[in-house]
Amino acid sequence: MEQPSKKTAEHRKLIELNDELENYFSNTIIPQLFVDADMILRKFTPPAMRHFRLSKADIGRHMDEVSSNIRFPTIIENIEEVIESNKDLEKEIQTTDKKWYQMNILPYIIRKENRANGVIITFIDINDRIEILKGYEKLNKSYESIIFSLSHDIKGPLSNIEGLIHLLKEIRGEEADTKEIIDMLSKSVGNLRKTVVELADIRESDTNFAKEAERVNFENLIEDAQLALKDKIHETGARFDMQINESEINLSRKNARSIIYNLMSNALKFKAPDRAPEIRIKTEKLNDYVLLSFSDNGLGIAEDKTDAVFERYVRLNNDVEGTGLGLFIVKRMVEDADGKIEVESSLGKGTTFRVFFKGDE
Template sequence: LDTSNKNLDISNQKLDTSNISLLRINGDLNNFVFSASHDLNAPILNIESLLGLLNSKLDIKDAEVIKLFGLMNKAVTNFKSTISDLAKVGAIESEDPDEHNENFVTIFEEIKLALSEKIKLSKTIFHTNFRKKEVRFAKKNLRSVMLNLITNAIKFSAPHRIPEITIKTELKDGLILLTVKDNGLGISKDQIENVFKKYQRVNETVEGTGIGLYLTQKIVNAAGGKIEVACNEGKGCTFKIYFLA
């Protein structure tokens, strides 16, 4: 018995050492991602400036050249978005969030204002029922979660119908539940498992970096919550986010 206990103690010590090592490696990787995303900003901004300068200096009339310039500018824009998303991921992994009681309605109104042009162009209709008004959460993180879900709902709207987004909050089983439901394109059953994976795009016909929902899940999980999704292809998706009450 003594020998077994000693062996168990040794195994536990090795496990603790391995966990500490993994935490250190994970921290180093997060710091690298955060630093690299910032270091890449300067060169991509230089490329963007040079493209703009070149475009202004040249009298471009050739349709093929104009098309190439458009593709280059689009590539730069996409790369900037990816860098920005990487910086957000690195920040979430390493930061100690400043949590306060935040109001869902206030955050929603701020997002509507920020997306006013997209909402107007898409003719998006909102249905809201904020039965639970507040949650203890970092404001910028709550805004990021709601913004990602609402932006996705508009982006992946079905072309043959007006986008409708239903947002509601309630207290359920001792947790605060935020539900965001849309009537958009939905996601196929074989793609549903990829929804929260980094750089995975479940619909190749719509532009994106494939990191928004990964980022959303990271934020929610880091705060002790969880996120679920249910989709019907061609009918829309329902996202449920559970926050600690």
């Protein structure tokens, strides 16, 4: 019987290898493409067909014609780079439909000639991993904001307590007067405790990266802030004009409270020396947002300094006590809730802060 020629044996081996490759491509759960050196799509796995809406008709087509399916604009340049360099390329990519993949492009090398005759491209879905990393980033910011808020927001209640203790030391009045001050002191301590509890409350849901929001009432939060700043309001003779057209919003209570407290505190601190503060607070529905406006008739901010007020540790007026953290905290909290904050000011006339909270879906 005639022995098969060497050429026939090599042909059979090639068929077996091709069958193995076909079997691998048919059964892998990973989206993969095989593109030759002429940029022709030769093979793809079933998951690639599902992920990128490819069909059998796409086999044999130039990558220019199918690259839009993959929705990553520089894929052709990346393939060319690997073919020219004979080196692997690994990168995290986000497709135009906002999905994240780890893309690996490996050169398909002809060993005898030591050159790439195409590439094999693997896509690993890392969308969940990216979302988790984003969640941890947001959680870290949340912890940082809480630390800043604790150091900043408790100063008002502490000042109240210090003032009341001073009064107790000096008072020579009746027992009823002493009792009234002790009651006020007790209330201030309660407010301080409430502030610390609200700001330091990291719920289990935060670690699942689902923002813990609830229906909060603007009037209640404004009243809380006025109570915490009662001494400063009395000292400055501040007057309030409130137009609450949107009374509620779905938001983290501790963040909403801190935003309102900081804006009110600033309006009182940066009063003009020759007039009592007039603070106008307004809420209204504006397109997809609920707009909270805080306007005052205070010192105002120079036009070229308005952006700087939101930077950490920036203080534009050293004559006023502060840490330079308040508006930095406010901006971060607003943006973490998918909102935005704007400032408009005129030096010597006053300032308006506009906080745009994302409305309910």
